[in-house]
Structures are given as structure tokens and as C-alpha cells.
């Protein structure tokens with residue numbers, strides 16, 4: 486897919502086909518995209534990617550980090566996605582640059598997923614809960630001392646990606 490078309494199609498999918506896993510080949514492409522992300526100098530040593538496709542584990546994570554809507558009902562913060570990419574780091578510097586690295590990794594995953602027609606969503610809101618769950622973190626087998634920084638949910642979207650006309654934009658100054 487052309488890069489501009491990928492940019493135009495990239496959007497947060499919040500409804501995935503839960504029981505349709507992405508293929509091995511698609512997973513490999515996404516990992517390759519993640520590994521191509523720009524990282525601040527030297528941070529390949531502390532950055533780590535965890536790919537969760539084991540549905541039992543994913544269900545445990547879903548259940549452990551579910552969010553509560555304003556009306557009190559519970560929601561799946563992963564929107565039924567069958568694959569979750571988690572970016573962590575074994576270091577956290579004073580300026581928290583590792584969070585910037587993680588965002589670059591996630592964005593690469595989101596764009597690569599879009600280019601293959603897959604749905605994707607940046608996952609952040611529920612990670613505070615995940616960080617507080619030592620039992621779930623243990624199941625993730627993270628590198629020693631790693632902190633979960635960001636995540637991406639990926640899967641087949643319930644409705645195919647189409648270019649949106651209503652995309653929110655922000656200000657640009659050209660000098």
C-alpha cells in the first residue's frame with residue numbers, strides 16, 4: 486500500500502474480530518516494523534517488545550485491566566483484539582525518553598498494520614492498571630526490572646478500514 490494511503494487509512498479500531506487471529510506472516514511484518522522504529526541513542530539495550538497472542542493470557546490481561554464506563558458498565562480496553570504488542574523498558578531516565586521510544590515503536594506497528602488492512606489501536610489508558618498487577622506482569626515474562634510503557638492492539642477490524650473525512654487535525658505554523 487502506498488504510504489500516503491496508509492496515513493489516510495490509519496485510524497483507531499475499537500472493534501476487532503476477536504476469534505480471527507492475524508497470521509504469522511502479518512505478525513512478522515509488525516515485529517519488523519517495530520524493530521525499525523527510531524530510538525534514542527543506545528536504547529536498543531533497554532527497550533523490549535512483548536507480543537501476546539496466547540488467548541488465555543490475553544483474557545487474563547483483559548479481565549485484570551478492564552475499565553469502567555461512566556454508567557458503571559465494564560469495557561474491554563483491548564476492544565477484542567487478538568494480538569497485543571507491549572513495549573517496555575528496563576530503564577527510565579529522568580526525562581522519560583523511553584516513553585518517546587515506545588511511542589515510535591507503537592506508531593510503526595500501527596502504520597504497518599494499516600498497510601496490511603489490519604485494525605490497530607494505541608493502548609495506554611489501561612496500562613496503569615497493568616503496571617500495578619504484579620501477577621499479570623509475571624505472566625508477561627518481561628526482562629528483569631522492565632516497566633510497561635505503551636502498547637498496541639492489532640487484529641482484523643469488524644468493519645474494513647476506510648478513509649475518514651472527519652479526521653481531527655491540529656494547528657500548523659509554517660514560517
Ligand SMILES: Cc1cc2nc3c(=O)[nH]c(=O)nc-3n(C[C@H](O)[C@H](O)[C@H](O)COP(=O)(O)O)c2cc1C
Pocket residue numbers: 495496497498499606607608609610611
Ligand atoms: C499516546 C496515546 C495513547 C492512546 N491511548 C489510547 C487508549 O488507551 N485507548 C484508546 O482507545 N485509544 C487510545 N489512543 C488513540 C487515540 O484516542 C486516537 O489516536 C485519537 O483519538 C485519534 O483517533 P484516530 O487514531 O482514529 O485517528 C491513544 C493514542 C495515543 C497517541
